[in-house]
Amino acid sequence: MSRELHHLPDASHAWHELPTERVSELLATDLHAGLAAAEVGSRQKKFGPNRLTFKKGRSEWMRFLLQFHQPLLYVLLAASVITAVLGEWVDASVIFGVVFLNAIVGYVQEARAEKAISALAQMVVTATTVRRDGRRQRVPSETLVPGDVVLLESGDKVPADLRLFEVRDLQVDESALTGESVPVAKHGNVLALDTILAERGNLAFAGTLVTYGRAEGVVWATGDRTEMGRIAWLISEATDLSTPLTRKIAHFSGIMLWTILALAVATFALGLWRGESAFAMFMAAVALAVGAIPEGLPAAVTITLAIGVSRMARRRAIIRKLPAVETLGSTTVICSDKTGTLTENQMTVQAVFAGASVCTVSGGGYEPRGEFLDAAARRVDPARRAALMECLRAGLLCNDAQLVHAKDRWTVQGDPTEAALIVVAEKAGLAHAAAVEALPRLDAIPFESEHQYMATLHDCGERGHVIYIKGAVERLLDRCTDALDNSGAPAEIDRESLRRTADELAARGLRVLAFARHLAPREQRRLAHRHVAGGLTFLGLQGMIDPPRAQAMAAVRQCQQAGIAVKMITGDHLLTAEAIARRIGLAGASARFAVSGRDLERLNDEQLADVAAEAAVFARVAPEQKLRLMRALQSRDNVVAMTGDGVNDAPALKQADIGIAMGITGTDVAKGAADMILTDDNFASIEAAVEEGRNVFDNLTKFIVWTLPTNLGEGLVILAAIVAGVALPALPVQILWINMMTALLLGLTLVFEPKERNLMQRPPRDPQRPILTFALFMRTGFVSLILLAGAFGLFLWEQTRGATLAEARTIVVNTIVVVDIFYLFNCRSLRGSTLSVGFFSNPWVLWGSAAMLAAQLALTYMPVMNRLFHTAPITAEAWLHILGVGLAAYAAVGTEKWIRARAAQRRSQA
Numbered sequence: 001m002s003r004e005l006h007h008l009p010d011a012s013h014a015w016h017e018l019p020t021e022r023v024s025e026l027l028a029t030d031l032h033a034g035l036a037a038a039e040v041g042s043r044q045k046k047f048g049p050n051r052l053t054f055k056k057g058r059s060e061w062m063r064f065l066l067q068f069h070q071p072l073l074y075v076l077l078a079a080s081v082i083t084a085v086l087g088e089w090v091d092a093s094v095i096f097g098v099v100f101l102n103a104i105v106g107y108v109q110e111a112r113a114e115k116a117i118s119a120l121a122q123m124v125v126t127a128t129t130v131r132r133d134g135r136r137q138r139v140p141s142e143t144l145v146p147g148d149v150v151l152l153e154s155g156d157k158v159p160a161d162l163r164l165f166e167v168r169d170l171q172v173d174e175s176a177l178t179g180e181s182v183p184v185a186k187h188g189n190v191l192a193l194d195t196i197l198a199e200r201g202n203l204a205f206a207g208t209l210v211t212y213g214r215a216e217g218v219v220w221a222t223g224d225r226t227e228m229g230r231i232a233w234l235i236s237e238a239t240d241l242s243t244p245l246t247r248k249i250a251h252f253s254g255i256m257l258w259t260i261l262a263l264a265v266a267t268f269a270l271g272l273w274r275g276e277s278a279f280a281m282f283m284a285a286v287a288l289a290v291g292a293i294p295e296g297l298p299a300a301v302t303i304t305l306a307i308g309v310s311r312m313a314r315r316r317a318i319i320r321k322l323p324a325v326e327t328l329g330s331t332t333v334i335c336s337d338k339t340g341t342l343t344e345n346q347m348t349v350q351a352v353f354a355g356a357s358v359c360t361v362s363g364g365g366y367e368p369r370g371e372f373l374d375a376a377a378r379r380v381d382p383a384r385r386a387a388l389m390e391c392l393r394a395g396l397l398c399n400d401a402q403l404v405h406a407k408d409r410w411t412v413q414g415d416p417t418e419a420a421l422i423v424v425a426e427k428a429g430l431a432h433a434a435a436v437e438a439l440p441r442l443d444a445i446p447f448e449s450e451h452q453y454m455a456t457l458h459d460c461g462e463r464g465h466v467i468y469i470k471g472a473v474e475r476l477l478d479r480c481t482d483a484l485d486n487s488g489a490p491a492e493i494d495r496e497s498l499r500r501t502a503d504e505l506a507a508r509g510l511r512v513l514a515f516a517r518h519l520a521p522r523e524q525r526r527l528a529h530r531h532v533a534g535g536l537t538f539l540g541l542q543g544m545i546d547p548p549r550a551q552a553m554a555a556v557r558q559c560q561q562a563g564i565a566v567k568m569i570t571g572d573h574l575l576t577a578e579a580i581a582r583r584i585g586l587a588g589a590s591a592r593f594a595v596s597g598r599d600l601e602r603l604n605d606e607q608l609a610d611v612a613a614e615a616a617v618f619a620r621v622a623p624e625q626k627l628r629l630m631r632a633l634q635s636r637d638n639v640v641a642m643t644g645d646g647v648n649d650a651p652a653l654k655q656a657d658i659g660i661a662m663g664i665t666g667t668d669v670a671k672g673a674a675d676m677i678l679t680d681d682n683f684a685s686i687e688a689a690v691e692e693g694r695n696v697f698d699n700l701t702k703f704i705v706w707t708l709p710t711n712l713g714e715g716l717v718i719l720a721a722i723v724a725g726v727a728l729p730a731l732p733v734q735i736l737w738i739n740m741m742t743a744l745l746l747g748l749t750l751v752f753e754p755k756e757r758n759l760m761q762r763p764p765r766d767p768q769r770p771i772l773t774f775a776l777f778m779r780t781g782f783v784s785l786i787l788l789a790g791a792f793g794l795f796l797w798e799q800t801r802g803a804t805l806a807e808a809r810t811i812v813v814n815t816i817v818v819v820d821i822f823y824l825f826n827c828r829s830l831r832g833s834t835l836s837v838g839f840f841s842n843p844w845v846l847w848g849s850a851a852m853l854a855a856q857l858a859l860t861y862m863p864v865m866n867r868l869f870h871t872a873p874i875t876a877e878a879w880l881h882i883l884g885v886g887l888a889a890y891a892a893v894g895t896e897k898w899i900r901a902r903a904a905q906r907r908s909q910a
């Protein structure tokens, strides 16, 4: 039993040069039973959680200061300094105040987005298999303490620094630590003291990945004390918020900035040449620059993406890499696993073939109660059929699952395929515990997708040893040289007839496993692949049902309506896969609806691309073939999302435009390679994520279409005034006010716009298509012209009617804002009318508009605001004019949309 460990042995202990007994002594642990629960608790208190304490990439101050690191803000800061030098203190401080406010808003938003995204990453808890209190258990990796005994298998992330023992073909990818991507083989032997770190083959380091094999290891360092912890200062936690889209927009903003600055300089020069004062012209140039640059754009993009990420998380899709949010909206093909994703992964054996006949088995779920019936539906006593019992016993023993009965519910631990084999054996009266005790396991070859079988070696006492093997029918049949007859005696094998039986079961949608055994000499204690390469005795077949998920069927239909092709890629048999695919609704018109991995092997790249496009089911696909399939689909300009869970899926997940790992059944390796993780392993969550991805793009487009006319319109108003040689219709501080306030109170509310009804009836977005299509570009121009005519027109007209300059400017500011509010409602749907999306469906828009109006009233009527922003109270009549312009703008855009919609309808009818 474990004893207490008060402090860690001296860190200079060279664990690689100590024999395992000494290691276990130093760490006060028992390598066979592991630690006792109480001791784990007390060590946790002493050593803390097994977690790296990341150092923040940048200090908070630095992050705040970086907010000022934008070309636009340099322009504004310079303007503020020059205005101050010119003695305009109020203007200077208003400009500076706005810049400061902008930095605060940017800082807060960015921090929130980063926090949300890094919090999501932590939602995916990694679990580790340990031995504690003499039992195997799955525990969160954070709970590990020095002395814990960890069981590693392929796909695991090594959870702490371990000294290995009981190593079986272990290979570890240590690239996270050493940069070397070729996996290294590990062993349990003692090494010389002076062995360098990279060559300490009997140690496994936290953060590295097991790519093959199994091993046991004892923890000697956790958390920051691990090798990874020592270099953790190299890894900062900073989440990268940039994506292809944000970079494109940053680039676009950059171009705009220089164009506008050039225009501003030209304005300045023109004015001077005309003989205007340098001060007035400087103000005009600043107003132009400030007005025309869309300063809210980059922040809005980041916020929209971050909101998309959290909405997806609520629908059980965790985004690991931000660009995936954008890509999801353009997905054209989803390649999904079958088991657990499209189906329930709730296996129940329904048919057993042994001897020469098939029995059906009644009962559902994991409750071990049911009956065996023959072809004529008569009850069969399994105990009287030796071959049947031997086939069931093989399934029971060649098995790593556990059936758990708690609170009147039967659940399983481990692989549901294997659990089903325990349930059916118990239905026949074979008790799991008793069988394991009677024939103790000596060794095992675990199931790996690439071999498609599993084997175990058992001690039968006096009678010698026996090997039980179970796996795919094709893998086992050719290795069998005889078969058990009804009485349980070895007889000649008829492979053809067995294949036919297996196909009949598979065609019913059952997953079929074959069973075989091999007698082994008493001295054999180890099991290798060569021991089961031939000479086996065939025992029988078991067929299990795995019902399709109801949600998945609905989601598949949704995807098809949305123009997204759904393809099933599975390791299962062709006929099983095909039957399930039909039930799920994947069947197409194509003759080549389902193909097998062996067929794919024969095709060249060009042919493969054809088949990949046409077929919907790919069965018995080896993990390496997934990568080829992926490339074939991408060669036809598809944007492909693909699921995967095993170690060998990692390359395909990386190649996919969106790699999706399973949160429950996926290996750590697959999760590490994925862009997105499904917390419920359900296909429906992929569809949900695509939907959210499309919405993110929609809302971004809405924001951009809304914001650009404001900037363009303001720029045009200033330019018109300069060309006409009249006073500025709006001062720089007023324009700053409009831009900042409308972006915050109006524009950002579009980010919360709910999904439009036809979102999943449209075809996927072409990633090459620009955000601003020609139609939207025209609309932007059109609204800018309305702004120009309305604002500049009122500015001149109100002055002829006796308004002062300050009043006329106040009217201009209010006109721009009111048009912005009306246009905001236009932008709630890009194609449909405002009413089509429901007037109240986005309360943010309503609250934002109300707040904006209140702010305008304050700007117009509060003396302090009048002083700060050079505004003046205006008459009720002026408000009527302003309202008129707003309504006209709303009606004009509404009409434009209506005409376009009609034209589109005519085209589609034609």
Ligand code: ATP
Binding pocket: 337, 338, 339, 340, 415, 417, 418, 447, 448, 449, 452, 453, 454, 470, 471, 472, 473, 511, 512, 513, 569, 570, 571, 572, 573
């Ligand atoms: P997918 O999630 O892609 O549908 P799958 O479960 O169909 O995956 P694999 O898990 O790779 O594919 O299984 C492939 C084949 O290996 C199965 O059809 C079955 O014949 C066999 N097999 C599956 N699980 C086991 C197991 N635990 N032991 C032995 N053989 C197995």
